Amino acid sequence: MRSRTPFLLTVLAFAAGHLAFPQGASMSLPRTVEAGKAFSIQSTGSGTATLYIVGLGQVLKRNVQLGGVTVFPPGSLCNAGHYLAFLARESSSESGSFDVVPESRPAALSFLAKPSRIPVGIHDGITGAVYVFDAYHNLMTAPTPVSFELSNLSGSVQQRMVIAHDGVAWTAMDSTARQGMDRFVARIGQVSSTRVVGQVPGDPCGLKMNARQMGPLVQLVTDPVRDCNGNAIPDGTVVTFTESYKGAQSTVDEPLKNGTAEVQMPVHTGATFSVASGVVMGNQIRWEK
Amino acid sequence: MNKGNLLAGFLGATTVALVVIGTVWPAPSAAAYAGAQNILASSSTPEAAVRNLGSEIHARAWEKAYASLANKAQFTEAEFVHDLTGYYPSLLTYSALDKFEVRPLHASADDAEMELTLHWATVVGSSVSTRDLHVVRNGDKWEAEWPIVKEPTLPPQVIPVNYLRWDVIYRGPGDDWGAQDVEAPHVRIVDMHPVERADGVVILGELLNEDVVPAYVSVTATLLSKDQLPIATEGSFDKISHLLLPKQVTPFLIKFPNVALSGVGSIRMSPVSALIAASADPVIEIEDEKLNPAPGASLTGQLINQSGQIVNVAHVLGTFYDQSGKVVWVADQYVDQTLLPQNPVAFQIHIPEDLARNVSSQRTVVATYSSGGSQ
Numbered sequence: 001m002r003s004r005t006p007f008l009l010t011v012l013a014f015a016a017g018h019l020a021f022p023q024g025a026s027m028s029l030p031r032t033v034e035a036g037k038a039f040s041i042q043s044t045g046s047g048t049a050t051l052y053i054v055g056l057g058q059v060l061k062r063n064v065q066l067g068g069v070t071v072f073p074p075g076s077l078c079n080a081g082h083y084l085a086f087l088a089r090e091s092s093s094e095s096g097s098f099d100v101v102p103e104s105r106p107a108a109l110s111f112l113a114k115p116s117r118i119p120v121g122i123h124d125g126i127t128g129a130v131y132v133f134d135a136y137h138n139l140m141t142a143p144t145p146v147s148f149e150l151s152n153l154s155g156s157v158q159q160r161m162v163i164a165h166d167g168v169a170w171t172a173m174d175s176t177a178r179q180g181m182d183r184f185v186a187r188i189g190q191v192s193s194t195r196v197v198g199q200v201p202g203d204p205c206g207l208k209m210n211a212r213q214m215g216p217l218v219q220l221v222t223d224p225v226r227d228c229n230g231n232a233i234p235d236g237t238v239v240t241f242t243e244s245y246k247g248a249q250s251t252v253d254e255p256l257k258n259g260t261a262e263v264q265m266p267v268h269t270g271a272t273f274s275v276a277s278g279v280v281m282g283n284q285i286r287w288e289k
Numbered sequence: 290m291n292k293g294n295l296l297a298g299f300l301g302a303t304t305v306a307l308v309v310i311g312t313v314w315p316a317p318s319a320a321a322y323a324g325a326q327n328i329l330a331s332s333s334t335p336e337a338a339v340r341n342l343g344s345e346i347h348a349r350a351w352e353k354a355y356a357s358l359a360n361k362a363q364f365t366e367a368e369f370v371h372d373l374t375g376y377y378p379s380l381l382t383y384s385a386l387d388k389f390e391v392r393p394l395h396a397s398a399d400d401a402e403m404e405l406t407l408h409w410a411t412v413v414g415s416s417v418s419t420r421d422l423h424v425v426r427n428g429d430k431w432e433a434e435w436p437i438v439k440e441p442t443l444p445p446q447v448i449p450v451n452y453l454r455w456d457v458i459y460r461g462p463g464d465d466w467g468a469q470d471v472e473a474p475h476v477r478i479v480d481m482h483p484v485e486r487a488d489g490v491v492i493l494g495e496l497l498n499e500d501v502v503p504a505y506v507s508v509t510a511t512l513l514s515k516d517q518l519p520i521a522t523e524g525s526f527d528k529i530s531h532l533l534l535p536k537q538v539t540p541f542l543i544k545f546p547n548v549a550l551s552g553v554g555s556i557r558m559s560p561v562s563a564l565i566a567a568s569a570d571p572v573i574e575i576e577d578e579k580l581n582p583a584p585g586a587s588l589t590g591q592l593i594n595q596s597g598q599i600v601n602v603a604h605v606l607g608t609f610y611d612q613s614g615k616v617v618w619v620a621d622q623y624v625d626q627t628l629l630p631q632n633p634v635a636f637q638i639h640i641p642e643d644l645a646r647n648v649s650s651q652r653t654v655v656a657t658y659s660s661g662g663s664q
Binding site for chain 1: 501537655
C-alpha cells in the first residue's frame with residue numbers, strides 16, 4: 001500500500017497537466033513592465049494560438065506562433081495597473097498576470113495651491129499639495145523628493161523639501177509681511193509647476209482722518225490707509241464716516257480712492273465725527289467751531 | 290331623476306341666473322373697474338370726491354383722475370401720472386394700487402382737508418404713501434387739489450466717475466485638473482444671536498467682508514434640537530445687503546416662524562460668499578438719521594446719492610444696538626423713489642414698540658439697484 005502512493009500522485013499530476021496544457025503550450029510573462037516601454041512574451045509549444053492582454057480599459061490581441069517570442073513595441077501599454085494575459089487555443093488556454101508600473105521619471109505635477117489670495121502675516125496660511133505623474137499620467141507611488149519654494153519680489157524665499165508618499169506631497173507656508181504676488185513653485189528635478197498666491201493687506205491699522213471746513217460743509221480726509229505691516233489698503237475698501245450731532249447721525253460708506261477716503265458732510269457745532277473700516281475703529285474729531 | 294341630478298340642475302340654473310343679473314345690473318365697483326363709470330357717481334361731499342379720485346387712481350384711469358382735479362391748470366396730466374408712478378423707473382413703476390384710505394382732517398362749508406393713504410402693491414411688498422389733499426367746493430360738487438411733487442430735473446451735464454470696478458475671470462472648462470481658480474471672498478459673521486418673538490425665533494447678526502474683493506453674500510441658518518436633530522433651515526432672503534464691498538458690514542435677519550427658542554439646542558450658521566463683478570459706485574450718504582421713540586418708534590433719515598448714476602431702487606437696512614453694543618433688531622425699508630444725484634429722499638424704518646426702548650444706537654446701510662443690473 002505504502003509503495004503505491006507515489007505512483008498514484010505521479011499519475012494525477014500528469015493527468016492534471018495534460019488537461020491544462022493538452023499541447024504543452026505555455027508562456028513566460030514579465031513580472032512588471034514600465035509604462036510605455038517595449039516588452040515581449042515568450043511562449044512554448046507548437047502550433048498557433050491567440051494571445052490576449054486585458055487591462056484597465058484596454059485589450060491587446062495578437063496571433064502568435066507557439067515557441068516564439070511576441071514583441072510589443074513601445075507605447076503598447078501605457079496605463080499603470082494589473083493586467084491579465086491569456087494564451088488561447090481551440091481546446092485549451094493558459095493565463096497569467098503582470099503589472100504595468102509608472103515610469104521611473106516624473107513628467108508632470110498637478111499642483112494644488114490654496115488659497116489664491118491671503119492676508120499678509122498668516123502662519124501656515126498657504127498650503128500646497130503636489131500629485132506626481134509620469135509621462136502617461138500615471139500616479140507615481142514610489143517615494144519621490146519634492147521641493148516647494150515660495151518667493152516674492154522683495155527677495156523673501158521659503159523652501160521645503162518633502163518626500164511624496166503614494167504619489168502625493170504637501171506642505172504649508174507662511175504668508176509674508178509684504179503684499180504682492182508670490183510665486184509658489186513645486187519642483188522635482190527639471191519638472192516644475194508654478195502657482196501665484198496673492199498676498200493682500202490685512203485690516204487697516206491706525207486709521208486716522210483729518211477735518212477742515214469748506215463753507216457749510218466739513219471735509220473729512222483720511223491719511224493713507226495702511227495695515228499694521230505698512231501695506232497700503234487697496235482701493236475700493238469701504239471706510240465709514242459717521243457724524244453724530246444732537247441725537248441725529250449721518251453716515252457715508254466711502255470706498256478708498258488712491259489710498260485715501262474723502263467725504264464732505266454738513267457742519268453742526270458740537271458734532272462728533274468718527275471713522276471706521278470693517279470692525280476697525282479710527283479716530284474721532286469733535287467739531288466745536 | 291335622482292337627488293344628485295336635481296342638485297346639479299339647480300346649481301347650474303342658479304349660476305346662469307347670477308351671471309345674467311351681474312351682467313344686466315353690475316355692481317358699481319365692478320363697473321368702475323371695467324371702465325364703465327365711477328364707483329361713486331357724484332362728488333357731493335369732500336370725502337366722496339377724494340374717494341372718486343382714489344378709485345380712478347386704482348383703475349389707472351389717469352385721464353379721469355386728472356380731469357377731476359381742481360388745480361389741474363398747475364401741471365400737466367403727464368406730470369400727475371409721473372408723480373404717482375415715478376419720473377424714472379422705480380418700485381412704483383411696476384406696482385399697482387392695492388387699496389386706499391380716506392381720512393377727513395378738517396372741513397368747512399367751502400373747503401376741506403383730507404388725508405389719502407395709498408397702499409401700493411410692489412414686487413417687494415406693500416409700499417404706503419400718504420398725501421394731504423385740499424378739497425374745494427365747485428358749485429354743487431367737490432374737487433380735490435392734488436399736492437403735486439415735481440421731480441427735480443437734472444440739468445444736462447457730464448459727471449466724471451472714477452470709482453473702482455471689479456471684474457472676475459474664472460477658470461475655464463478646458464483648464465487642467467489642479468489649475469488654479471480665483472478664491473471666493475472671505476467673509477465672517479461678527480455677531481449672531483437668536484431672539485424669541487411672538488411669531489417664532491429670529492436670528493440677528495452681522496456679516497463682514499474681510500477680503501479685498503467684493504462679495505455676493507447670503508446667510509443660511511439651521512436650528513438644531515437639543516439632541517442635534519435639524520428643526521428647520523431658513524435663509525436671510527432680502528433681509529441682508531447681498532453685495533459687500535471690501536470691509537463692508539451688513540446686518541442679516543433670519544425668521545423661523547412657529548419655532549420656540551426653548552426647543553433649540555444649537556444653531557448652525559452657513560455664510561455663503563461668491564465673487565461678483567461690482568462697482569464701488571454709487572456712494573449713498575445717509576443724512577439726518579434719527580431714532581424716534583415709541584409710540585410709532587422708527588428710524589428716519591434721508592438718502593443722498595453722491596454719485597452721477599441714477600439709483601432706481603434703494604433698500605435701507607437698519608441695525609439697532611442696545612447700550613452694550615448687542616444687536617437687538619434688524620429692520621429694512623425699500624425706498625419707492627428714484628435716487629437722483631444730490632437729491633435727498635426720505636426713508637422711515639419702523640422699530641417694534643417693545644424693542645424700541647432697548648435701542649441705544651443704530652447703523653444703516655443701503656443696497657442700491659440700478660436699471661441694467663444690481664450694483
